[in-house]
Amino acid sequence: MASDVPDGPPEPGPFAPLKQPGFRWLWPAVVVSYVGVWGQTIGAQWLLVNGPNASVTVALIQTAATLPMMLFTLPGGVIADRFDRRWIILIVQVYVAVAALSLAALTVAGLASPPVVLLFTFLVALGGAFQVPAWQATLPEIVPKDELAAATRLEMVGVNFGRSVGPAIAGLLIGLAGVPWVFVLTAATALVLAGSLLTWRRPPLTVAPPAPERFLPALRAGVRYVRHAPMVRRILLRAMMFIAPATILWALIPLVARERLDVSAGGYGALFGALGVGAIVAALTIGRLRGVMSTNTLLVLSGIVYAGVLVTLVLVPVFWVAELALVLGGAAWTATISSLNAELQLVLPAWVRARGLSVYLVTFTGSQAIASVLWGQLAAVTGVVIAFLVAAALVTATSIAGIFLRTPNVADTDPTKASYWGDVVAPIGLQPSDGPIVVTVEYTVAQPDQASFLDSTAQLRRSRLRNGASRWEFYRVAETPDTFVENFTVDSWEEHQAQHRDRLTATDEQIEQTTQSYVSTPVRARHLIPPTIADDTPAEPSPSRRRQRRS
Missing domain, CATH: 1.20.1250.20 (MFS general substrate transporter like domains)
Structure with a gap:
């Protein structure tokens, strides 16, 4: 039978919310x-x-x-x-x-x-x-x-x-x-x-609401x-x-x-x-x-x-x-x-x-x-x-x-918001609907820690998919067996920005910390975008680039 141990500390009285x-x-x-x-x-x-x-x-x-x-x-x-x-x-x-x-x-x-x-x-x-x-x-x-x-x-x-x-x-x-x-x-x-x-009389919100x-x-x-x-x-x-x-x-x-x-x-x-x-x-x-x-x-x-x-x-x-x-x-x-x-x-x-x-x-x-x-x-x-x-x-x-x-x-679980990824700065001007965006994360893990590291990626996969990834893949580099590459795909730049800004929680942070505790060198993350997305910088493209776009 399920344990009779309570799930947490005693609750406030049944009418406590009426004090709010x-x-x-x-x-x-x-x-x-x-x-x-x-x-x-x-x-x-x-x-x-x-x-x-x-x-x-x-x-x-x-x-x-x-x-x-x-x-x-x-x-x-x-x-x-x-x-x-x-x-x-x-x-x-x-x-x-x-x-x-x-x-x-x-x-x-x-x-x-x-x-x-x-x-x-x-x-x-x-x-x-x-x-x-x-x-x-x-x-x-x-x-x-x-x-x-x-x-x-x-x-x-x-x-x-x-x-x-x-x-x-x-x-x-x-x-x-x-x-x-x-x-x-x-x-x-x-x-x-x-x-x-x-x-x-609605009080002001203490936390900014997620962007629409x-x-x-x-x-x-x-x-x-x-x-x-x-x-x-x-x-x-x-x-x-x-x-x-x-x-x-x-x-x-x-x-x-x-x-x-x-x-x-x-x-x-x-x-x-x-x-x-x-x-x-x-x-x-x-x-x-x-x-x-x-x-x-x-x-x-x-x-x-x-x-x-x-x-x-x-x-x-x-x-x-x-x-x-x-x-x-x-x-x-x-x-x-x-x-x-x-x-x-x-x-x-x-x-x-x-x-x-x-x-x-x-x-x-x-x-x-x-x-x-x-x-x-x-x-x-x-x-x-x-x-x-x-x-x-x-x-x-x-x-x-x-x-x-x-x-x-x-x-x-702790669903408290935790925006620990920071801002994404991309030199190419991306529009909200641009995508898909493929995020690659590279990990270097010593051989004794690899079994535990791989076990931790099951929780990492669920975290990425919960927060907006439509696809998740994980690979090992054949030439350098201590190197692993995580790829997760997000449908648009707007949604990936929402991941950074609103969607990460304290539980997600703990999952990432567990995975990265087995890593021997700092992780490296990159954002891959479709090659047809144009660079919105004011400089005029070179003739070779113009020919490339027409082709």
Whole structure:
């Protein structure tokens, strides 16, 4: 079993981030926006729950609400890393308000057919694909590093508070005034967050933000970083293993409420309320648990508890039992998701943080979107009870697998920016789009140290590829066997400058120091460029050079 040794020193209290002015001002407004978004989802599901093929169409609402996150969160992360995140979130809130009010008008007009409801659910969720990475990447700017895990859990409390209070308010509005007012609520809560952003007194940044990059190169760089960061990949795999089976609860709880518990809209909202209570319990207790057990142990235990909740919901169709079970379910879900999210926040460097979080959200929501369809289809064929039992078995199996697939220790990496390469001075005037650039580094290593030196180059390769290299090669010089040559290719001069300026971290510096500790003479680095790139010096080229260019 994974060691129960804690991963680090005890964390600050669960509400410590609220002492930070930025978090104290913005987080409540973000929570209010979650109330509106989840209210919209419940209103949409309630429009379809009594229609034909309800088990499929209700599950498709969950898919429509998560599919935009899968498709557009990564571009949203690129935008969040390039532009002012405050204005990104503000613009998104205005867009969400317009979309929600449009759906309310269509519902009043009697035009809210299943395709229309699914379309507008997709459009409202599209705003979240751009808001969430911008907001989550803002957290490390407004809370200290040692409070980041607590801030992430409070963020999960906010999400689950929205999941509980939003449906509860939606149920009351449906009963008192009708479904269209649920969508009006969504628009109003979006405008609350917009107003908070406009009145936020943002403190000056203590560290200069990374220089903006072109969209497509920035997108490729984000994907490349995740591909070559083993710690990030392990976190993503653990998230997918849990979310795919666990998402049945969010996709099919309307059917459990109707078929197994026989509750009204108000009772349906109360079920979500229990999940919210569980999220709050998790936020208050997980920090203390992390002082006595490792993250991996916490994830395994949370998964097993969650599987028990799924079984209880369908085998014990008693309302108060379901309420108690959902409190545990909300706590287990929050413990798992917030722990994985906090681990990821701690290992991502600033230059790629929003993009890395976006890949996590793509994994999260992609697993939800695909799994929701599959669970809906399975429930349509076998019934809700069998579907939930199958999901519980899978959650149990993936939790046990987590014993062997341990999460990385975040203490092993330091994402702090470390610009130790210095500036590149090239006599030829290079344009940002010029490339590719091949960087060659020459090492001289004595024979007794060569085995250790070669072992260290595996970490060096991953470091180069994480930070922007599209290709990495390593050679030994036949004529001088003590000489080794490293080549790594960067697609453009602009991206190589970004490596020097923004992308190197303390971990990368340590990797290079380890490799160079075996070198007997100073390393020599050169930059190779395509021969067709012209020298932009004012001197007129010689006739021979002109003939060479024409040829």
